[in-house]
Amino acid sequence: MAQSRTGQKSQLDIFKYAVGDGAFSITMNGMSNFAMIYLTQILGLNPAWASLAISVAIFWDAITDPIMGHISDNTRTRWGRRHPYVLIGGFLSAALFVSFWTLPQLLSSPVLIFIVALVLNLMIRTALTVYMVPYTALGFEICPEYESRARLQGARFFINQTCNFLFGAMAWSLFFQEEMNEAGEMIDGALIPGNYLLMAISLGVAIMTLVSICCWGTRNYAVDNRKEPVEGNSIRDFWVDFSSILRDRLALAVFGFFMLATLSFMLMAQTQMFTYVFFMKFSAFEKTFVHGGGMLAFAFASLNVSRLVRRFDKKPAGFIGIGMAVFGGLSLLAVFIGGLMEPGQIPFTLFGKSFSVATLVFGLLQMCWWGGCGFLVPLASSMIADVAAINEQNTGKLKNAGYASVFTFCAKAAGSIGMFICGSLVGLAGIVSGATDQTPEAVRNIAILTFISGPVVICIAGVFLYKYPVTRVQMEAFEKREDA
Structure with a gap:
């Protein structure tokens, strides 16, 4: 296993692990x-029902995470405690992902479409739980040092957003090009149903490829x-571990x-799609630029978060990220709702495609939002790895997957709540399912909600970050005691 001269894992070792987050x-x-947008505009589900199908599955995913961690x-096993689940869960995720974008289109009844969409969402989330909880815990074990944790998590989320750019932002140009109808x-x-089939098959193959690379590249850790003795697999043992983690103030x-x-x-992520389509009226090329720019900003910030940590430590780095994100979101509100600029203003041609200064400004400000967010995600992941290490030293029990699973439980519970709120916001804004055109009031409302909702909530998150007490000095002293 290649090591750097400092004894830390080489960048190649880290990226062999990090590609697994690309599949996720x-x-x-x-x-x-x-x-x-698929459930509402292609399948015709009411926004509230569509968000319910997704949010219930995310909440189920959150509940199963701590169980999977235990x-x-x-x-x-012969292959350790992580790799069998990573391989099986990853391949199941790919197969079920393809099913979600294909099977519901074969149905005509809204009730059946809702049921099938809900069931497939539940199955996808279960497969992701089997995959992601052991995968996250594996990362805690590959890089057990304070700053190297931030380095690994930064690389992991760099890959995450690079794949999101290649298969998310580029999807607008690869799979969702505009087409001329008969009129x-x-x-x-x-808004064209057939485009989702090609996307599903292409991305399913990519998921399986990245899972295979990750499992093979990290095989030395299997x-x-x-x-090794099993300390307890009963329901009582699970509850003891779970409740002890929830009592950990750090x-x-x-x-x-x-x-x-x-x-x-x-x-931000859910409402921005409606803003792209109806408020800004972006072309496929403009969607790729704006959406992809945010992903690349997130990826660049994640890759460089370890530098920020080395200079300022983790808590200050988190406040820098929050500040960037709030500036980006509220600036979008000021520019496009405050009347400083209109969608499509000052048009010009870029690479033979229609473009505008308004699109450029929108993209740059959204990059600021997502760049700030790109600092926060790997920081939080490295913080919980620190907390798990402190707990192991204090109790003598390995709970890496336990802490990782409760961490992802919290994220997914928030995602479930957020998705449900988004469905309500889309409906409250006045967006009509299946309609190619929306009223001016609905279009303006959804844009306002996009620009203001994220910054408000992320400021509240800063209150909890302020209460986090662990510093580099404390962790270095702790690690010295551990080595002794």
């Missing part, structure tokens, strides 16, 4: 990016642990911070 990104962000920590009218590609500060930050991401 394609699945999760594919659902996040397109599921709501199971993984107490698994004993000679240009139809947005996201150590036979069959001789963990609660991180959980609260990341839960609210995730809620802010969800509110």
